[in-house]
Amino acid sequence: MADYSWPEADRRGQIGRRPARLDGPVKSTGFARYPSDQNPPGLLAAKILTCPHAHARVVRIDTSAAEAIPGVRVVHVIQGEGSEIQWAGDEVAAVAADTEDIARDALRALQVEYEVLPHFVTEKHRDRAPAAQPGSERTDGDPDAAFASAHRTVEQTLGMPQMAHMCLEPHGQVAAWDGDELEVHASTQAVSTLAGQFASELGIPATQVRIRTEYMGGGFGSKFSPDRWGIVGAELAREAGAPVKLFLDRDQEVSVAGSRPSAFARVRVAADEQGKLVAWDSDSWGSGGLPGASQTPLPYVFSRLPNRRLRHTSVPTNLAGSRAWRAPNHPQACFLTMASLDDLANELDLDPIEFLDRNLEFTGRADVYREELGIAAGMAEWKERWQPRKRSRDSALQRGLGVSIHTWGGRGHASNCDVTVHPDGAVEARLGSQDIGTGTRTIVAQVLAETFGLELPQVRVSLGDNRFPQSGPSGGSSTVGGVCASTRRAAQDALREVLTRVAPRLEADPEQLTAAGGRVFVEGEPSRSMSWTEAASRIGGAPVSAQGRNPGPGRLISSGVGGVQIAEVEVDMETGVVQVKRMIAVQDCGLIVNRRLAESQVYGGLIMGVGYALFEEWIPDPVTGRLLNADMEFYKLAGLLDVGSLEVHMMTGPGYDERGVIGLGEPPVISPGAAISNAVANAIGVRVPWLPLTPDRVLDALAGRGGIA
Amino acid sequence: MNGAVRRLEVEPRVTLLDGLRDVLDTTGPKKVCDRGACGACTVLEDGQPIYACSRLLIESAGRSITTVEGLGSPEAMHEVQRAFVENDAQQCGYCTPGFVVATAALLARNPAPGEEEIEAGLGGNFCRCGTYMGIRAVVAGPGQAGGDGGGNVGG
Numbered sequence: 001m002a003d004y005s006w007p008e009a010d011r012r013g014q015i016g017r018r019p020a021r022l023d024g025p026v027k028s029t030g031f032a033r034y035p036s037d038q039n040p041p042g043l044l045a046a047k048i049l050t051c052p053h054a055h056a057r058v059v060r061i062d063t064s065a066a067e068a069i070p071g072v073r074v075v076h077v078i079q080g081e082g083s084e085i086q087w088a089g090d091e092v093a094a095v096a097a098d099t100e101d102i103a104r105d106a107l108r109a110l111q112v113e114y115e116v117l118p119h120f121v122t123e124k125h126r127d128r129a130p131a132a133q134p135g136s137e138r139t140d141g142d143p144d145a146a147f148a149s150a151h152r153t154v155e156q157t158l159g160m161p162q163m164a165h166m167c168l169e170p171h172g173q174v175a176a177w178d179g180d181e182l183e184v185h186a187s188t189q190a191v192s193t194l195a196g197q198f199a200s201e202l203g204i205p206a207t208q209v210r211i212r213t214e215y216m217g218g219g220f221g222s223k224f225s226p227d228r229w230g231i232v233g234a235e236l237a238r239e240a241g242a243p244v245k246l247f248l249d250r251d252q253e254v255s256v257a258g259s260r261p262s263a264f265a266r267v268r269v270a271a272d273e274q275g276k277l278v279a280w281d282s283d284s285w286g287s288g289g290l291p292g293a294s295q296t297p298l299p300y301v302f303s304r305l306p307n308r309r310l311r312h313t314s315v316p317t318n319l320a321g322s323r324a325w326r327a328p329n330h331p332q333a334c335f336l337t338m339a340s341l342d343d344l345a346n347e348l349d350l351d352p353i354e355f356l357d358r359n360l361e362f363t364g365r366a367d368v369y370r371e372e373l374g375i376a377a378g379m380a381e382w383k384e385r386w387q388p389r390k391r392s393r394d395s396a397l398q399r400g401l402g403v404s405i406h407t408w409g410g411r412g413h414a415s416n417c418d419v420t421v422h423p424d425g426a427v428e429a430r431l432g433s434q435d436i437g438t439g440t441r442t443i444v445a446q447v448l449a450e451t452f453g454l455e456l457p458q459v460r461v462s463l464g465d466n467r468f469p470q471s472g473p474s475g476g477s478s479t480v481g482g483v484c485a486s487t488r489r490a491a492q493d494a495l496r497e498v499l500t501r502v503a504p505r506l507e508a509d510p511e512q513l514t515a516a517g518g519r520v521f522v523e524g525e526p527s528r529s530m531s532w533t534e535a536a537s538r539i540g541g542a543p544v545s546a547q548g549r550n551p552g553p554g555r556l557i558s559s560g561v562g563g564v565q566i567a568e569v570e571v572d573m574e575t576g577v578v579q580v581k582r583m584i585a586v587q588d589c590g591l592i593v594n595r596r597l598a599e600s601q602v603y604g605g606l607i608m609g610v611g612y613a614l615f616e617e618w619i620p621d622p623v624t625g626r627l628l629n630a631d632m633e634f635y636k637l638a639g640l641l642d643v644g645s646l647e648v649h650m651m652t653g654p655g656y657d658e659r660g661v662i663g664l665g666e667p668p669v670i671s672p673g674a675a676i677s678n679a680v681a682n683a684i685g686v687r688v689p690w691l692p693l694t695p696d697r698v699l700d701a702l703a704g705r706g707g708i709a
Numbered sequence: 710m711n712g713a714v715r716r717l718e719v720e721p722r723v724t725l726l727d728g729l730r731d732v733l734d735t736t737g738p739k740k741v742c743d744r745g746a747c748g749a750c751t752v753l754e755d756g757q758p759i760y761a762c763s764r765l766l767i768e769s770a771g772r773s774i775t776t777v778e779g780l781g782s783p784e785a786m787h788e789v790q791r792a793f794v795e796n797d798a799q800q801c802g803y804c805t806p807g808f809v810v811a812t813a814a815l816l817a818r819n820p821a822p823g824e825e826e827i828e829a830g831l832g833g834n835f836c837r838c839g840t841y842m843g844i845r846a847v848v849a850g851p852g853q854a855g856g857d858g859g860g861n862v863g864g
């Protein structure tokens with residue numbers, strides 16, 4: 001069997017370097033055409049009418065006035081008379097018209113009468129929830145005995161509300177029919193799986209659906225399905241006999257197109273005199289809108305803690321259903337756990353890093369965390385600069401340091417890749433994957449160039465089309481492992497075939513040949529060589545191609561990473577404003593293909609993390625059931641100067657490289673909430689039980705009020 | 710627009726952004742919030758950065774509009790565009806056109822802006838993927854702290 005592996009460190013031409021992303025020039029010049037930028041001839045614009053009530057029944061819809069407007073092509077009722085609507089923002093009707101302005105005129109002319117029904121949108125008050133679903137209690141060991149004999153115990157209620165994905169390119173697509181063939185330019189994370197979903201909803205064979213996603217403007221876990229607006233867009237196009245562009249307006253995007261479930265918990269955790277954890281008890285609840293929310297993995301990372309009791313209540317609300325949000329359930333579990341442990345360390349009069357270190361046996365990756373904690377502490381000058389929680393309020397500006405650790409899987413998904421070597425020496429990989437901004441296109445090109453001993457301009461990567469070999473959706477940090485493995489296998493097979501064909505010319509066995517530096521040569525005898533172009537020209541008239549798969553033979557990927565983050569904050573004791581001064585991230589992800597892109601992923605995670613730690617939350621109005629901040633003015637993302645100085649250290653080299661490629665998209669976004677909350681507690685001497693750490697909540701905590709239910 | 714005179718007839722209510730994207734097929738400027746709150750639609754009007762979503766097209770009649778495509782092309786990038794590539798100041802890239810135009814305008818006004826000027830020039834642009842480290846390096850210029858020391862662009 002062929003040997004599929006990554007080259008040794010001293011023989012790597014591409015892997016581990018820092019090439020710039022290949023689509024940088026088209027993106028920075030505006031030449032990249034995203035799905036929302038497609039303007040095929042005859043294009044119609046579509047808009048959706050959404051329900052303004054959080055819970056209602058449609059009594060009557062009158063479309064006649066809308067249909068009478070010149071330029072309106074199709075009016076489509078999505079949820080007709082008698083339908084029960086369960087959240088504000090749910091789709092009721094759609095219009096396709098010659099221009100977007102005309103489509104909006106038509107929405108205003110649609111007359112819908114609702115019977116308004118009672119709603120519930122504030123899951124923080126689970127006792128008031130009409131449909132709370134308490135789960136069964138799970139107990140391991142003997143938590144009661146362990147708490148009874150513990151040296152120190154802390155108990156408190158913590159919580160973080162729902163927040164939005166806020167993809168900058170809204171959800172949507174351009175759908176065009178050619179006879180009974182449908183082509184969809186979709187802003188999606190799932191090029192290969194979308195066609196089947198469109199087909200079954202539209203009643204056509206999947207072979208008649210083409211999905212194209214050359215570029216897309218962010219997904220973060222929210223763009224895996226066609227969604228109702230996708231199906232409606234395709235139906236409008238079919239009915240109108242013209243291509244239809246349908247992208248959500250920003251208020252719709254924020255309200256219905258993706259949110260992270262909230263997480264609240266009464267947490268009790270205890271340690272013995274040596275500072276060892278002995279027991280955990282949590283009574284948690286949360287909501288992801290109508291479907292409620294499942295138990296998060298508690299206690300987070302320290303999952304081998306023997307004595308514990310977990311209860312969880314899922315609280316459905318009249319809000320749109322949540323979606324996978326970058327590292328589903330982990331940021332919430334991380335905050336609930338790491339904030340509780342930090343408070344326990346404080347009770348024990350222990351440095352929190354020392355406390356984590358003493359308990360690493362309860363994690364699955366003690367050695368990695370220990371090494372990372374040491375590096376992070378060094379970068380932060382923790383030993384010199386950390387001080388126990390301040391009790392005095394001697395000055396208006398108080399600084400603090402906080403730490404958190406996290407974990408993630410990141411195993412590569414199923415992927416297929418075709419690699420073709422043309423007689424002119426050009427090399428191409430084709431796969432039905434997508435580059436959602438992580439740099440997939442660039443990384444596949446590096447694997448190709450690495451394998452054939454070429455430079456990046458000599459290889460081509462084609463993705464973003466479901467006509468290419470099936471490759472998994474980009475979720476769970478699974479893409480980099482999947483596409484690197486399938487590409488490497490295909491490329492190694494194609495190269496072997498080329499070498500077999502040119503070996504006689506070099507009077508060598510194929511196994512003696514190596515491709516590197518743009519040449520093919522006999523290993524150890526570089527003079528017996530030919531250029532890559534010459535080698536390719538000798539493969540015959542037809543290209544050589546091979547298909548690679550993941551999973552497959554050889555140790556190219558694995559899973560399971562750990563990371564440590566330290567935050568430094570400054571809190572204004574008079575205004576309650578928190579500023580993140582500095583974030584340090586130490587992260588492993590196995591073999592790093594592109595150092596620059598890996599660091600960008602971590603920076604991106606930290607920045608998104610500062611956003612949800614300080615600013616971001618859904619604010620539903622209990623009276624109307626609608627979000628009060630479904631926009632970008634009052635739903636605030638972190639800005640350029642809000643994020644302090646960010647420093648990233650990637651664990652790499654011996655001990656890490658041989659694990660193969662592991663995904664990195666999710667892990668760095670998990671810890672910031674906990675690390676920043678811990679830093680604020682360190683700065684001001686009390687725990688703010690909420691994320692985000694808005695000024696009012698900081699002032700409430702300082703005044704000893706404002707706890708959670 | 711972008712060096713050429715364009716004549717078109719639109720309803721008075723059509724925004725500059727919709728006119729650019731839907732009528733002139735100039736899709737570099739992006740429609741993200743459509744309410745002047747994100748900066749993704751930033752273009753230059755007579756050299757000044759404006760939010761194209763918050764201007765009516767007829768208000769721009771007779772003026773010079775430069776979009777991100779007008780600054781440079783993939784083959785002949787503006788120096789700010791090249792710096793965005795070199796510093797990996799883009800992930801999904803959807804915020805990038807607005808940031809590039811706003812950064813070019815900022816650096817044209819002041820090649821070495823201080824924190825307050827950066828806040829004024831770029832505080833109205835937002836990125837969801839978190840590319841601010843790269844953008845800061847672009848603003849700081851080559852060789853400044855925060856730049857990507859590890860060079861090696863394009864392979």
Ligand code: FES
Nearest residue numbers: 743745747748762
């Ligand atoms: S789209 Fe114009 S500022 Fe957001």
Ligand code: FES
Nearest residue numbers: 800802836837838
């Ligand atoms: S690069 Fe994706 S929003 Fe900025």
